Amino acid sequence: AQTVTQSQPEMSVQEAETVTLSCTYDTSESNYYLFWYKQPPSRQMILVIRQEAYKQQNATENRFSVNFQKAAKSFSLKISDSQLGDTAMYFCALRGFGNEKLTFGTGTRLTIIP
Amino acid sequence: NAGVTQTPKFRVLKTGQSMTLLCAQDMNHEYMYWYRQDPGMGLRLIHYSVGEGTTAKGEVPDGYNVSRLKKQNFLLGLESAAPSQTSVYFCASSSHIGLAGVYNEQFFGPGTRLTVL
Numbered sequence: 292a293q294t295v296t297q298s299q300p301e302m303s304v305q306e307a308e309t310v311t312l313s314c315t316y317d318t319s320e321s322n323y324y325l326f327w328y329k330q331p332p333s334r335q336m337i338l339v340i341r342q343e344a345y346k347q348q349n350a351t352e353n354r355f356s357v358n359f360q361k362a363a364k365s366f367s368l369k370i371s372d373s374q375l376g377d378t379a380m381y382f383c384a385l386r387g388f389g390n391e392k393l394t395f396g397t398g399t400r401l402t403i404i405p
Numbered sequence: 406n407a408g409v410t411q412t413p414k415f416r417v418l419k420t421g422q423s424m425t426l427l428c429a430q431d432m433n434h435e436y437m438y439w440y441r442q443d444p445g446m447g448l449r450l451i452h453y454s455v456g457e458g459t460t461a462k463g464e465v466p467d468g469y470n471v472s473r474l475k476k477q478n479f480l481l482g483l484e485s486a487a488p489s490q491t492s493v494y495f496c497a498s499s500s501h502i503g504l505a506g507v508y509n510e511q512f513f514g515p516g517t518r519l520t521v522l
Contacts, residue, residue, distance in 0.1 A: 300445070324508055336495065336513035343508065382447060386509075391436050391455055391499075392463070393511055395447040 293318040295385050297396035304373055305404050311358075312368045312399045314383030322388040325359065325366045330380040330398075339381070342366065370401075378403045407431055409514035411496050417520045418486045426481040426517050428496030435501040437479035438463075438511065439471060441492040448495060454479055486521045493518050 294317045304310040316325070327339040342350045342359050349357050354374075358367045370377055383396040412427040428437065435456055440448040440463075450463030454473040468490060470482045479498075483490060497511040 324510075326508075326510060328513075334493065334516045336497075338510050341508050341510060391453065392450060393438075393497075395449075397445060397447040 293320070293323075293385055293387060293394045295383050295394050295396035297383055297399050299399045300397070301400045301402070303402040303404055306373060306375060308373055309369060309371050310373055310401065312370075312381050312383075312401065314366045314368070314396055316364050316366060316383070316385050316394075318364075318385060318387060320387040320390070323390075324386045324388070325357075326384040326386070326393070327355070327357070327366075327368045328382045328384060328395075329377075330382065331376075331378070336382075340368065373403050375403050375405060377401065409496055409498055409512050411494075411514035411517050413517060414515065415518050417522065418483075419522050420487060422486050423482070423484050424486065424519075425483075426494055426496075426519075428479045428481070428498075428514060429477055430479075430496075430498040430512070431477065432498060432500075432512065433476070434498035434512075435476075436499045436509075436511075437473065438497040438499075439469070439479065439481045440495045440497065441465065441490075442495060442516070443492050451481065451494075486519075488521045491519060491521045 323344045325342045329337045340352045354371045380398045386393045409430045438453040439451040452471040454460045457476045472480045494517045496514040499511045
């Protein structure tokens with residue numbers, strides 16, 4: 292079984308600041324994929340960033356980057372220069388290689404304060 | 406290219422009524438999924454399908470049935486709705502799970518908000 296834990300139910304940060312969202316996971320698989328999804332008030336689930344476990348280099352997508360610590364089973368999301376449009380729920384998710392199912396964390400509600 | 410669409414977007418049912426949620430995708434994806442989202446619980450998998458004519462149970466399948474008669478469509482049925490099924494339902498699809506390095510991320514529909522009174 293695989294589990295994903297997001298221990299920060301809510302966070303808030305001033306616009307233009309940097310914020311880090313935490314995610315820890317557990318899996319018995321040696322290779323797997325990790326994802327961060329964003330869910331704005333529109334409810335649409337949007338893929339923000341993804342990481343394959345066997346790749347040591349941390350993924351980056353513009354202002355979004357991850358800190359992937361495989362030994363610690365940690366996959367945090369850093370948002371730089373935060374913008375009002377970043378206000379959303381953020382979900383961390385895990386899929387084992389060859390596994391068709393995705394396991395989600397319970398989410399972190401992020402509010403960017405003007 | 407519409408991606409993943411869901412019908413309807415909102416629905417109110419009375420306890421005991423039945424309904425079907427329709428999911429359609431135009432990306433020729435093999436895999437399709439139904440999730441429910443409840444406050445504080447993230448997304449939980451109800452049922453999924455790895456191909457036309459096949460379905461499998463997820464984490465919370467009780468009270469739901471599904472069918473995948475066509476590759477592009479995945480139906481979620483509630484035979485006798487209960488207040489505990491009040492939730493937001495998401496459909497998702499992904500391509501065939503294959504080689505290493507292929508992320509096969511899931512693409513989501515816009516969700517259906519269902520209220521059971």
